[in-house]
């Protein structure tokens with residue numbers, strides 16, 4: 001097992017990893033930017049190295065500084081968390097060349113997973129159901145029009161290097177295509193440094209269902225699904241497990257498909273296979289080669305520690321559990337608390353007063369403390385409130401209570417939006433799709449309008 005791990009991230013996920021390392025008796029070293037000097041994650045790690053000023057390119061994305069820190073502190077492994085360098089295959093390769101184990105899949109698998117269009121084509125050729133469309137990179141408007149006409153409108157233009165819902169445009173009819181094509185390519189260029197896009201059929205009102213997998217290079221297991229259909233701007237805000245509308249039969253089918261996919265891609269450690277589900281049809285969307293924000297709901301329904309499993313697998317050990325050991329023991333929900341206003345515009349400032357909810361069935365993953373400055377430099381996710389209970393309604397009751405208890409003054413948050421969702425009749429019935437929020441608000445938010 002590793003002796004010392006460099007935690008190459010910040011905020012709640014850095015703290016989550018430090019906690020796992022502590023329980024595994026592994027030393028942690030955290031890298032941090034000048035803006036995070038006084039953060040709780042930096043304080044709780046066993047050791048720390050400042051890698052640069054606040055802007056992420058100068059610190060959390062500064063590969064040479066991060067590798068130097070790992071070498072200087074004699075770390076034998078590095079945990080990238082999510083975001084930043086977590087799915088950067090060059091970075092994973094560099095770690096390897098310095099004999100530092102990158103806690104994630106191999107650089108080759110990360111590279112493939114990052115080329116969404118290519119993975120879809122590969123899996124389609126192996127008989128995995130994918131969304132109808134052309135997953136070859138689409139070079140110009142003329143060929144885009146041809147593809148769209150063949151799969152019929154509405155279509156969705158997506159960035160091949162995409163993530164976080166960026167570089168995605170829905171097109172209802174042909175005369176909107178040229179403009180959408182330009183916007184999506186330039187958005188993709190700006191966000192990912194790669195303007196490649198592809199086109200697929202826009203599935204109306206699907207559910208976003210994802211399967212957590214864990215693999216040791218020989219065996220692969222899957223966990224019961226997470227339903228991540230409650231989204232804003234194609235980004236998840238509430239996740240629950242299991243999904244209120246997935247039957248045991250479909251669950252098994254999705255799980256077995258996820259295992260097949262993991263085997264085709266030679267996937268190791270933990271990851272997530274994302275699907276769109278419409279009625280009884282499901283379509284592979286992408287594989288996320290990292291631990292995800294929403295991993296705690298799986299931990300709570302199946303009583304596992306995903307971070308520890310990930311570290312164990314990266315160290316070359318065998319899976320600590322078999323498929324038959326994995327069950328649905330609870331229902332769990334996660335609300336992502338973002339520092340943002342009603343229009344989803346990030347809000348920064350000093351946290352003047354803070355009370356973190358607790359009590360039975362409530363877990364809060366956060367690294368904010370009273371007096372902290374919520375910096376405009378980083379992601380607006382500041383806390384994850386996760387509740388669980390023997391039934392879905394119990395988990396919801398606990399979530400409402402937890403959100404009522406949450407006090408955070410000094411920045412705007414989306415807690416009022418979560419409260420409204422938790423009162424919504426369709427949400428309470430479990431009848432929702434990825435269009436839930438626009439339906440609730442009675443407006444068209446499809447293209448971030």
Ligand code: ADP
Nearest residue numbers: 131156162163164165166201202203208234434
């Ligand atoms: P990202 O990697 O940017 O998060 P995804 O491919 O995971 O992008 O898609 C994010 C969300 O966008 C999905 O959960 C879904 O709501 C929507 N979406 C993506 N592709 C389609 C599609 N073909 N039809 C309908 N909705 C889609």
